[in-house]
Amino acid sequence: MRYISWSAVFALAITPFLITSAMAGGKAIACYQQATVPAVYKTVQERVLVRAASNRVVKKAAVYGYQKRRVLVQPERVSYRKTPAVYQTRQRHVLVKQASIGWEYRMIKGRKTLCKVKHPPVYQAVSERVKVQAASKVAVRHPAIYSMVKEKVMLQPASNHVIRQPAVYKTVNRRVQVQPARTVWQPVKIKGCRY
Numbered sequence: 001m002r003y004i005s006w007s008a009v010f011a012l013a014i015t016p017f018l019i020t021s022a023m024a025g026g027k028a029i030a031c032y033q034q035a036t037v038p039a040v041y042k043t044v045q046e047r048v049l050v051r052a053a054s055n056r057v058v059k060k061a062a063v064y065g066y067q068k069r070r071v072l073v074q075p076e077r078v079s080y081r082k083t084p085a086v087y088q089t090r091q092r093h094v095l096v097k098q099a100s101i102g103w104e105y106r107m108i109k110g111r112k113t114l115c116k117v118k119h120p121p122v123y124q125a126v127s128e129r130v131k132v133q134a135a136s137k138v139a140v141r142h143p144a145i146y147s148m149v150k151e152k153v154m155l156q157p158a159s160n161h162v163i164r165q166p167a168v169y170k171t172v173n174r175r176v177q178v179q180p181a182r183t184v185w186q187p188v189k190i191k192g193c194r195y
Contacts, residue, residue, distance in 0.1 A: 032185040040179040045171050053167040063156040074145040081140050086133035097122035 099121040106115050 031188050033188045034183055035186045037182050037184055039177055039181040041175050042178050043173050043175050046174050047169050047171050049167060050170050051165075051168040054165050056163045056165060058161045058163055060159045060161060062154055062158040064152055065155045066150050067153055068148050068150055070146050071149050072144060073147045076144040077142045079140050079142060081138045083136045083138060085131055085135040087129050088132050089127055090130050091125050091127050093123040094126045095121055096124045 097119075100119045102117055102119060103114055104117050106113050108115075
């Protein structure tokens, strides 16, 4: 089957207006009729985006644990202990009356006699408190006191980890129009027409 171009169609369309009354009723040498050519489609494969690429942040919590630690409870210090003075009670003889010579009457054989008498010194025992050792201050060292305590400590800090998720595509079939439907003039065999 043959088709003619649009320019030919246009020419054919205006031909009746050009035919004069002298030409009417002549012998047809070619005849054409309008026909519709359906649209042409084809199936194509197309890659389409199902899910766009994205980033996902994964948070990792901090990790804690327990450990023992030596802590100072009381620092080293020095105190002083006082030692009181030591006393003793001692006796000593004190001269109360010195030796002397004097006169005194005595009865000798019933007769009163004046005698020259030597008197020895007189001593008396006196008790007195004597310091044997003076008071003193002695330094006493007290060592530091430590204790072990259990405490919570961070072993690993919290962190963020980014996971990249790639885009997801899939291939789909799609019907596309290659050529739209159109109207054409096509030759026909009609009695009385040469073709």
